[in-house]
Amino acid sequence: MENAKDTFYVTLRNRLAALNPNRVIILRGVQRPGILMEEAEAVVPQMPADVFVVRWTGLEVDGQLPSALAQMMCEIHYTTGGTQTNGGLDRGRALEEMDGELFSILSPNSAQKTNYTQRPAVAMETKVFWGEPQFSAMTTQRERLTRVTKVTVFAFQEQGEL
């Protein structure tokens, strides 16, 4: 499943970089597009604001097909307190902007599966594809507004994949 997860993340990262180059995060001294895979970063006490955090949760596999079909639940968390310039009074707009960006970068709902463990990355034979995003209710904690959006990601297991 790792190739599918990597492909989904890199697809969203590249689309976000094209859509909004100003949404960035500095991680380990490097500026990157503002989306990260939680399980591939250091544990932090509080979720970073104004970036998308990808978290993988559920997994189901249909082994009755000629090629096993993996169905993975992806949660995309994001939180914002608005901008300092506006004293946080624009936090509602900031969250809406992130909702719109997420909806945009999830379309089209597929990408060629790619093996990023090799250099250069190698395109595989099948596509990773995903369903429509399910936006949860917004939650408020102190000055921050937070939302979790769930996306079901599908991928066929190719020969040699785990």
Place this chain on the structure above:
Amino acid sequence: MSTSVVTNYAVLPMLNRRVRAYFAPVNRLQQLPSIFDPSQIGEFSLDAPPAPWIDLGWIENFGRKSMSSVGSLNSGVPSIAQYQVREVTGAAVSFRFKVWNKLTMALAAGSQHMNLIQPASGGAANGSGAEGIAPAIVQAGSSSTIIALNAGDLAAFSAGCMVTVDIDYAGQTGFVGSGVSAAYVRSAAAVNNDPDYIRRVSFNVARVSQVTAGGLQLAQPLLAGAPVSGMKVQPITGFVDREGGSFFQEWSAVFVMPGEQGERVIFHYPRLQAMQGAEESSDTLAAPLERISLNASFRALPVTDSNDGEQVVCFRSFLPGSATLI
């Protein structure tokens, strides 16, 4: 010379999330449907279908039904089937249009579909629209998206209005309507010899995006292309269809199921006629808000496949994805 070897082919199931519909007119006078050749244009861009196909968007509740039947010739005691015979060939297809516009509403209704011409003052009330205001003559220099008019005719139009563009009815009988056979006139008396009748049923309609000094800029191209000499334009306020009516519209259709791995299933019905009247369905968004869709149901009529002379009513094509064993 050699090419790189791909060893990772697999047999994959067809996974699909939606169906897209394309329709094209049938030339009723010459009985010529629009033929879709999947070997030539099967991989067309879904957002830019080749002419004459008109994109009617994603549809829902798509269902195909074979109405063909096979009988047996039995002999012996006890009787045992020795041969099979095809007794009936037929098919039906049904779905729901998600959006309302001239074409989706007309296709779902299946009979004459009328434009509500902006009424003249004092006209007698009528269920399918009163007598319209006087039409304006389309001038030379018009195109499918520009209607050239004399300056004195511009007052009847405004940006955002809708228009119907077609010739006058002048006593002709048979199929009428530019671009699409919109109705069949049995006699001039049946349509009151109304000079606006063809514009009333015409599919040659568009919304006006701007009124300029020289005429009307249209927000969408006219289905019949550049207006011909003798065409006139009238503003319309909407559309109307009826339960009843004797006319059957006939259309060619293509339905595309794009698969998740790049494969594509295409259903082509060269001749479809509606087999039910106007009907709607509703889906609750958040009560009491509902989304209303147009139910459509068609019977497929036959064409002759020139490859072998067989009479058929539908073609189903499969264009496999690049990673699939066939």
